[in-house]
Every structure is written in structure tokens, then in C-alpha cells.
Amino acid sequence: MSNDKKIDELSGTEVTGHEWDGIEELNTPMPRWWLGIMLLTVVWSVGYVILMPGIPLLNSYTKGLLGHTDRGRVDTAITDMHEARSVYAQKLLTTDFQAVLKDPDLLDDPAVFRFALAQGKSLFGDNCETCHGARGRGFIGYPNLNDDIWLWGGSFNEIRQTITYGIRSTHDESRLSIMSAFGRDEILTREEIKSLTDHVLSLSDTTKDKSPRGATLFAQNCVSCHGENGGGSREFGAPDLTDADWLYGGSRAQIRTTIFNGRQGMMPHWNQRLSADQIVALSVYVHSLGGGE
Amino acid sequence: MxxxxxxxxxxxxxxxxxxxxxxxxxxxxxxxxxxxxxxxxxxxxxxxxQVYPKAVKGTYRSLKWFIMAILLGIYYITPWIRWDRGPSAPNQAVLIDFENARLYFFFIEIWPQEIYYITGLLILSALGLFLATALFGRVWCGYACPQTIWTDLFMAVERFFEGDRNARIKLDKSPWTSKKIAKKTGKHIAWLLISMATGGAWILYFHDAPRLLTDLFIGHAPQTAYVFLALMTFFTYALAGFMREQICTYMCPWPRIQxxxxxxxxxxxxxxxxxxxxxxxxxxxxxxxxxxxxxxxxxxxxxxxxxxxxxxxxxxxxxxxxxxxxxxxxxxxxxxxxxxxxxxxxxxxxxxxxxxxxNQFNLIRPRTILYTIAFFGVGAVMVYSLLNRSVLDMNILRDRIPNYVTLSDGSVRNGYTIKILNKATAPRELRIDAMGLDATQMSIVGLKKINGQFILSVPADETLDYKVYLAIKDVSQLSDREIFHLKLTDIKTQENTLTETMFITGNPK
Structure with a gap:
């Protein structure tokens, strides 16, 4: 501090010498206990560094005597969460959702249903949205789960079966069917495929011309799975060709490609990745998206 | 000058x-x-x-004792006042219930999303302080501030044990004798007891008072109660016993604002x-x-x-x-x-x-008039909104992914998540109607129709989500989006609430 102390006339307090537009800063002394508190925080920080992880080293860091780690806390929190959920998880397995979803009155604890929906929603986000899109909106080749159109069935049990074992997955119990590549494997000629495409188009759109040749080809090659009138079959996961919904697109070119190359959409089996109760929750959620039967 | x-x-x-x-x-x-x-x-x-304030008698001292008695009385008695709200709500008149996210103040109940009432209260307090300060200077500091009240109380205790100013100065300078130790010990024990009572009353505002008090002594009270009891005890003891005027001089922002x-x-x-x-x-x-x-x-x-x-x-x-x-x-x-x-x-x-x-006393000045108008203006707005606070509300979140779903029979379906807020103290059974929309089909996840109607039940003082689907068979005559209202009606009381939303048909604009 400088020797020539300047004193503010009005307050009689020494000034620091800092001045802004004629306003000078007073050098009011701090109370000594304030300094004490600051020193206390310094002492505290020493103790803190000793007890808690603190100083970064080259490849590691000081661990601290208390052995605290944030990861450890997350692990504990997750364990606690699973424990808290286990009560409801048990109830998910013992509840007959196939019946409950038809008649909600059968459920004695509505919280179980809400728990299933909440857990199903987050599981869907983590596991299913990659292919089926946000909230199961669907893309070309990946079914929309909001509508009432189901390839393999939309009841709770069917949905659960599909999620558990997958479609054309590597699991032995997987749902399985084959849509042949009629063109690539030279089962039909290009001309025949063109006629067949015309016929398939006319199934859902009555304004389109009927093709007698196509109808014959359809009867020979397609009815075994898609049904006599093209109404589809859930036994084989064969789509209804008479409705307005097309999994792989409904334009002439898209339908022709489907017949030419065949379609082998695949969904993995989830029974190894998800627990049985999680699959129940997921099935309830998918059922609740609007199309559940 | x-x-x-x-x-x-x-x-x-x-x-x-x-x-x-x-x-x-x-x-x-x-x-x-x-x-x-x-x-x-x-x-x-x-x-x-150390400041050794001398005891004084007089008009203002009496006024200060009087105000202190009233304010301390309010502080200690309030948590014990009971207020009947029915079986589903606590019967404590003033309760800040963090566990259930509710704030009760006599006939007022506030939900977390209504925190603006607290904002309003803070604005009122600030304006009240401004007005009082513009009229009478630092009356808040002198008469009503907790720091002043508790310091006053602690000084009275100090005087009781150690005597008035001169006796205290003498005592502090004197060597440690058994008499001095006795006086000082008595004072600090009394201070600590008051501090604990202060912290003890504080936590009563956050839990059911009678039950918490019992739990507190048998060790069953929540951990936070003990933590805050300890904190409040420590700070009362330190601030009123030792820090005193240092709080006002160095820590409090109010002297600067004033x-x-x-x-x-x-x-x-x-x-x-x-x-x-x-x-x-x-x-x-x-x-x-x-x-x-x-x-x-x-x-x-x-x-x-x-x-x-x-x-x-x-x-x-x-x-x-x-x-x-x-x-x-x-x-x-x-x-x-x-x-x-x-x-x-x-x-x-x-x-x-x-x-x-x-002499001239100008109590009515532009500044005091403005503060008064603002004070009563904010107060009126708060009273109005409290009186017109609805106890049945519905928020609607229309599904955006997907915006609409075409079903196999060609009908179009929209999904809505409705959140029903039942702020009443009784459970409700509600009927739901789509007003201004010819929906051909309505379904609610987890519910089935009873006598052709959905009955949505919501427990007392709770919110509940429902997923509602509306479908329209033929949308060809409709525009791209149809504005309509969902209406909830209490089956018993006929109270209702109307919320606007829309139906996306998928038709081109």
C-alpha cells in the first residue's frame, strides 16, 4: 500500500485510489472473522482433496480416502432402481395381460398397467425405435405399429411371441416364412412378373384393369401364403394385398421389385437381451399404441 | 448542508x-x-x-417487546394450527409438503405448477418493504427482521444471566471464576435451547407437526428434518448470539437496497x-x-x-x-x-x-403513491386468480409421431395424451366428450365403455394421464386440420373443463 494515504472527506475512510467518473472506491476494512472464514475454506479444501478424488495425474487421478466414485454411485442407484421395480416386475409376469387388455376391469391394481406402459415406453425408445421409428411410426420395410394392420397378429400374446423370438431371426422358435425372389431366381419371366404386378395392383384399387394372365399366375404362385383373394395370412406373416397399406411401398415399380427380388424382413429375437418382464412391458406398450387387438 | x-x-x-x-x-x-x-x-x-447494549425502557422498547411477542408467537404456534381439508389431505393449516409437492396455507392449496403465487407473494413482500422504507426508513430492520428479533431475545437472556451493560463489561474483563463460568454456561445453555426451539419450529412447517415431534424424539423423523434442525440451531446460535450486528453491517443486502x-x-x-x-x-x-x-x-x-x-x-x-x-x-x-x-x-x-x-411531513409522495398502487394492484391480481382458481384442469398433448394413422378400413386416427389435474379433495369420475368433431370412434387405453361411455376416474388431489384415440371413418369432406375441444364433465357435480386441440386428417392443405 502506498504511503500517501488519501482520505475521503465525507466518510473519513481511506480510498483505494480506484476512481470511475469521479466516484472513488473506499478502502473499508473487512471484518477479521471474514478472513477467518476464508482460511477455513482453505483448510476444508485440503481435507476434501485428501478424502475425495481430486488431483489429476498423467494416466489416473488421486482416488481419495473415502473411495468415492460417481460411477459407483450410479451403479448403486441402478441396483436400487431394479430393487424398487422388482415388485412390479413380478406382477407383470403374473398378470394375464391377454385378458386384461380385453377387459381392464380384470386388473385389480391399475398401477401395474401404468408401470408396464411407462417401462415399455422407455424400452421401446432404447431398443425398437432404431428400426420402427419414433413411437413406432414405421418406415418402408419396417411396419408402422400404430395402425391396426399386423403381419403376425396384434393380440398381446402374438406381440409378445414376436418380440421374444423375432422374425426370421437366428432363434429356433423364430417366426419364419419366405417370399421368394420370383424374378432373380427365374421362377417367373419378366413378362409374367409384369402381369402379376398388374393383378396385385388391381386387388386394392378397383379402378385398375384386371389382368386374366396375372390372376392365373397369382393363383399358381401366391395364394398359398397370401390367400385366394390376396387377403393375407397371419400364419405365414403374409400381408393383406387388398388394403391401402404397403410395407414396401405400393407403386408399380415398388411392387414389381418386391415380386422380382422377394422380401426377407428380419427382426431379432429379444429374449436374450431383455428379461421376460421387460418383454411383457414392451408388449403392453406396443399393444397400447393404438392397433392392439 | x-x-x-x-x-x-x-x-x-x-x-x-x-x-x-x-x-x-x-x-x-x-x-x-x-x-x-x-x-x-x-x-x-x-x-x-463486542457491543454491550444497555437496557432501556420507553415507548419504542415496549413496542418492540410487543411486536417480538406477536411475531415469535406466530412463528411457534402456526405449525400447530389445524385445518380440516377432508380425509385425503393433511389437516395442518400451514404446511409445505415437499414429499407430495403441495403447499397448504389455510384455505389455499398450491401445486408446483402454481408457484407463481409464491412469486406474487414475494413481489407483495418487496413492495410492502419498499413502501414501509419510503415512509419510515428501516422499520423492517428495527422491528420485524428475524435477525433483530432473535438478537433482542438473546440479549434479554444475556442480561438475565450476566446483568446489564456495565456488569457484562466487568464480567468479560474479570478472570474465570466459578461464578463467571456458571453465568456463561447458563447463558449458552439458554441460547442453545432457544436455538433448538427455533430449528425445531422450522421443520414443523414441512411435516405434520404432532407426528414429527414424536418422531423427532424417538429417532424416526426423516434425515432432512435432523439436518435442518441442526442447521437452524447452529445458525440461530451463531447469528443471534455472536454475529449480531455484523450480519446487518456486512452480510445483509437490504441496507444497501434501502x-x-x-x-x-x-x-x-x-x-x-x-x-x-x-x-x-x-x-x-x-x-x-x-x-x-x-x-x-x-x-x-x-x-x-x-x-x-x-x-x-x-x-x-x-x-x-x-x-x-x-x-x-x-x-x-x-x-x-x-x-x-x-x-x-x-x-x-x-x-x-x-x-x-x-416542520413538514410528506408521507404522500409520488414514490409512496406508486408503491401503494403497485402493492394493491398485485394483491388484487392475486386475490382474483386465487378466487378463480380452477380445481379441475386438463392438458392435452396431441401425438405428433405419427401425426395421424390410416387404419386398414381407410379411417384416420389421431392419438391424444390427456393429463387430468384434479385439485379437489375428493376423487372424481369424469365423462369425456369431443365437442365439435364427428368422431366415429373413441377408445381409451386401459378403459372400456360402461353404458356406452368412458368413465375416467382420478383420485383426489392428483394428476393422471390417459391415452385417448379418436378415429374418423371418412375424412374426405374435412380440411387438413380440424380444431375441436375435448370436454371433461364431473358426473356428480357437473363441473367441467374444456381444452382446445386439433385433429389432423392427412388431407392436403
Missing amino acids: TELKIGHDNKPDPNHGQTTRKTVAHGVERSFAKAVSPSTPESLYKKRT AAMIDDQALNVTYRFDRGEPRGAHKKGETWDGRGDCIGCRQCVAVCPTGIDIRDGAQLECIGCALCIDACDDIMVKIGRPKGLIAYDTDANIERRLKGQR
């Missing part, structure tokens, strides 16, 4: 030997109190000097130097002509809880407790001069009197 010079009897007197006489006027003893917060500091850090609220028309505890100066000792029988009424007895300094000399003028440290008024009035009566040498007065009045004009 003035020609008059304020005397400095606080400074070491050069003629020390001559002024050691104890009486400064007939029957008035000089107090050798020194202002511990003198206006000229010495070093970078200042050691705190500088902007106080103008030269605001009533403040003021030493009327126009009447008091020149000060000096007075002998009985001497004339009062040509001198001021201040006899330099320093009683005002002796009673000051912040250790200042009010005669130095308005100061940051002054909390406006008015105890120096009582002390000075007492002396004025003794020496036969009129009361009010120190009084609630304004700087403007001092100037007027110096010019020979009359």
Missing part, C-alpha cells in the same frame, strides 16, 4: 483530565460508551469489538443536531441559551445494539430500532428539556428548521 458542526465527544478528549467528572448535568451520569464502529478505520482487517428507497422525506431515526448542537455538559441552574440540548451523556451510544453514535448522522449500520430515542427521551425528561432530541424525523425537516421554517 449546514453551518453547524457536529461535536465529536466520541474522540479521545485532549483535556481528558478535566472532563473525567461523572455527571454531565444535574442527576445525569455520563456513560463512557464509545462507538465501536467509528468512522475512521485503522487497518486492512478490523477486529470486531439506500435507494430512502429519500430526504423518509422518516428516520434522526439526531436533531439543529437542536442538540453545540453539545456539552450542563450544570444545574445554568442557562440553556446559546447551546444545544445534547449534554453528551452518550446514553444513545450505550443502548445502541449496533454500536454506533446516532449523532454522527444516518449510517449504514443503523437498523432504525429507535432505542436511542427511548434513551434520549429519558434523559430529556430528567434535565427538564422537551423530548425528541432524537426522533423519527427527516433530513428535509432539519434543513427547514435551520432556515426557520416549520
Whole structure:
């Protein structure tokens, strides 16, 4: 501090010498206990560094005597969460959702249903949205789960079966069917495929011309799975060709490609990745998206 | 501002030997109190000097005891007041229920999303403080601030154990004897008990009071209750027992803010130097002509809880407790001069009197009018919104992914997540209708129709989500989006709530 102390006339307090537009800063002394508190925080920080992880080293860091780690806390929190959920998880397995979803009155604890929906929603986000899109909106080749159109069935049990074992997955119990590549494997000629495409188009759109040749080809090659009138079959996961919904697109070119190359959409089996109760929750959620039967 | 010079009897007197006489006027003893917060500091850090405020009797002291009794009474009794809200809600009149996210205040119940009521309350408090400050200076600090109330209480306890000012100074200087230890121990035990009672009352506001009190003693109370009990105990003990005026001088922002609220028309505890100066000792029988009424007895300094000399003028440290008024009035009566040498007065009045004009008290000024209007304006808005607060609400979140779903039969379906807020204390059964939309089909996840209707049940004082699907068979005659309302109707009371939403048809714009 400088020797020539300047004193503010009005307050009689020494000034620091800092001045802004004629306003000078007073050098009011701090109370000594304030300094004490600051020193206390310094002492505290020493103790803190000793007890808690603190100083970064080259490849590691000081661990601290208390052995605290944030990861450890997350692990504990997750364990606690699973424990808290286990009560409801048990109830998910013992509840007959196939019946409950038809008649909600059968459920004695509505919280179980809400728990299933909440857990199903987050599981869907983590596991299913990659292919089926946000909230199961669907893309070309990946079914929309909001509508009432189901390839393999939309009841709770069917949905659960599909999620558990997958479609054309590597699991032995997987749902399985084959849509042949009629063109690539030279089962039909290009001309025949063109006629067949015309016929398939006319199934859902009555304004389109009927093709007698196509109808014959359809009867020979397609009815075994898609049904006599093209109404589809859930036994084989064969789509209804008479409705307005097309999994792989409904334009002439898209339908022709489907017949030419065949379609082998695949969904993995989830029974190894998800627990049985999680699959129940997921099935309830998918059922609740609007199309559940 | 003035020609008059304020005397400095606080400074070491050069003629020390001559002024050691104890009486400064007939029957008035000089107090050798020194202002511990003198206006000229010495070093970078200042050691705190203990303030030993002297006991005082008088109008303002009585007023302060009265206010203290009422405020402490409110603080300690409030959690015990019961208020019947029916079986599904707590029966504590004032309760901040963090576990269930509810705030109860007698007939008012507030949900977390209605926190703006608290904002309104804070605005009201601020405006009230502004108004009080513009009218009467730091009355909040002097009479109502918890720091002042508890410090006052602690000082009373201190006086009870250790005696008044002089006895306390003597005691602190004396060596540690068993008597001194006994006095000090008694004081600290009493302080700690008061502190614990303070912390104990605090936590009662957050839980059911009778149950928490029992739980507290048998060790079953929540951990947070013990933590806050300990915190409040520690801070009451430290702040009212030891920190005292240091809180006001160094920590509290209010003294700084108040500088902007106080103008030269605001009533403040003021030493009327126009009447008091020149000060000096007075002998009985001497004339009062040509001198001021201040006899330099320093009683005002002796009673000051912040250790200042009010005669130095308005100061940051002054909390406006008015105890120096009582002390000075007492002396004025003794020496036969009129009361009010120190009084609630304004700087403007001092100037007027110096010019020979009359006193003028301008309580009605643009600033006070504005504060009053703002205060009652905000108050009216709050009362209005509280009276019209709905106890049944519905928020609608329309599905955006996907915006609409085409079903196999060609009909179009939209999904809605509705959140029903039942703020009533009874469970509700609600009917739902789509108003202004020819929906051909409605379904609700987890519900089935009873007598052709969906009955949505919501427990008392809770929110519940439902997923509602509406489908329209033929949308060809509709626009791309149809605005409509969902209406909830209480089956019993017929209370209803209407919320606007829309139906996306997927038709081109």
C-alpha cells in the first residue's frame, strides 16, 4: 500500500485510489472473522482433496480416502432402481395381460398397467425405435405399429411371441416364412412378373384393369401364403394385398421389385437381451399404441 | 448542508483530565460508551469489538417487546394450527409438503405448477418493504427482521444471566471464576435451547407437526428434518448470539437496497443536531441559551445494539430500532428539556428548521403513491386468480409421431395424451366428450365403455394421464386440420373443463 494515504472527506475512510467518473472506491476494512472464514475454506479444501478424488495425474487421478466414485454411485442407484421395480416386475409376469387388455376391469391394481406402459415406453425408445421409428411410426420395410394392420397378429400374446423370438431371426422358435425372389431366381419371366404386378395392383384399387394372365399366375404362385383373394395370412406373416397399406411401398415399380427380388424382413429375437418382464412391458406398450387387438 | 458542526465527544478528549467528572448535568451520569464502529478505520482487517447494549425502557422498547411477542408467537404456534381439508389431505393449516409437492396455507392449496403465487407473494413482500422504507426508513430492520428479533431475545437472556451493560463489561474483563463460568454456561445453555426451539419450529412447517415431534424424539423423523434442525440451531446460535450486528453491517443486502428507497422525506431515526448542537455538559441552574440540548451523556451510544453514535448522522449500520430515542427521551425528561432530541424525523425537516421554517411531513409522495398502487394492484391480481382458481384442469398433448394413422378400413386416427389435474379433495369420475368433431370412434387405453361411455376416474388431489384415440371413418369432406375441444364433465357435480386441440386428417392443405 502506498504511503500517501488519501482520505475521503465525507466518510473519513481511506480510498483505494480506484476512481470511475469521479466516484472513488473506499478502502473499508473487512471484518477479521471474514478472513477467518476464508482460511477455513482453505483448510476444508485440503481435507476434501485428501478424502475425495481430486488431483489429476498423467494416466489416473488421486482416488481419495473415502473411495468415492460417481460411477459407483450410479451403479448403486441402478441396483436400487431394479430393487424398487422388482415388485412390479413380478406382477407383470403374473398378470394375464391377454385378458386384461380385453377387459381392464380384470386388473385389480391399475398401477401395474401404468408401470408396464411407462417401462415399455422407455424400452421401446432404447431398443425398437432404431428400426420402427419414433413411437413406432414405421418406415418402408419396417411396419408402422400404430395402425391396426399386423403381419403376425396384434393380440398381446402374438406381440409378445414376436418380440421374444423375432422374425426370421437366428432363434429356433423364430417366426419364419419366405417370399421368394420370383424374378432373380427365374421362377417367373419378366413378362409374367409384369402381369402379376398388374393383378396385385388391381386387388386394392378397383379402378385398375384386371389382368386374366396375372390372376392365373397369382393363383399358381401366391395364394398359398397370401390367400385366394390376396387377403393375407397371419400364419405365414403374409400381408393383406387388398388394403391401402404397403410395407414396401405400393407403386408399380415398388411392387414389381418386391415380386422380382422377394422380401426377407428380419427382426431379432429379444429374449436374450431383455428379461421376460421387460418383454411383457414392451408388449403392453406396443399393444397400447393404438392397433392392439 | 449546514453551518453547524457536529461535536465529536466520541474522540479521545485532549483535556481528558478535566472532563473525567461523572455527571454531565444535574442527576445525569455520563456513560463512557464509545462507538465501536467509528468512522475512521485503522487497518486492512478490523477486529470486531463486542457491543454491550444497555437496557432501556420507553415507548419504542415496549413496542418492540410487543411486536417480538406477536411475531415469535406466530412463528411457534402456526405449525400447530389445524385445518380440516377432508380425509385425503393433511389437516395442518400451514404446511409445505415437499414429499407430495403441495403447499397448504389455510384455505389455499398450491401445486408446483402454481408457484407463481409464491412469486406474487414475494413481489407483495418487496413492495410492502419498499413502501414501509419510503415512509419510515428501516422499520423492517428495527422491528420485524428475524435477525433483530432473535438478537433482542438473546440479549434479554444475556442480561438475565450476566446483568446489564456495565456488569457484562466487568464480567468479560474479570478472570474465570466459578461464578463467571456458571453465568456463561447458563447463558449458552439458554441460547442453545432457544436455538433448538427455533430449528425445531422450522421443520414443523414441512411435516405434520404432532407426528414429527414424536418422531423427532424417538429417532424416526426423516434425515432432512435432523439436518435442518441442526442447521437452524447452529445458525440461530451463531447469528443471534455472536454475529449480531455484523450480519446487518456486512452480510445483509437490504441496507444497501434501502439506500435507494430512502429519500430526504423518509422518516428516520434522526439526531436533531439543529437542536442538540453545540453539545456539552450542563450544570444545574445554568442557562440553556446559546447551546444545544445534547449534554453528551452518550446514553444513545450505550443502548445502541449496533454500536454506533446516532449523532454522527444516518449510517449504514443503523437498523432504525429507535432505542436511542427511548434513551434520549429519558434523559430529556430528567434535565427538564422537551423530548425528541432524537426522533423519527427527516433530513428535509432539519434543513427547514435551520432556515426557520416549520416542520413538514410528506408521507404522500409520488414514490409512496406508486408503491401503494403497485402493492394493491398485485394483491388484487392475486386475490382474483386465487378466487378463480380452477380445481379441475386438463392438458392435452396431441401425438405428433405419427401425426395421424390410416387404419386398414381407410379411417384416420389421431392419438391424444390427456393429463387430468384434479385439485379437489375428493376423487372424481369424469365423462369425456369431443365437442365439435364427428368422431366415429373413441377408445381409451386401459378403459372400456360402461353404458356406452368412458368413465375416467382420478383420485383426489392428483394428476393422471390417459391415452385417448379418436378415429374418423371418412375424412374426405374435412380440411387438413380440424380444431375441436375435448370436454371433461364431473358426473356428480357437473363441473367441467374444456381444452382446445386439433385433429389432423392427412388431407392436403
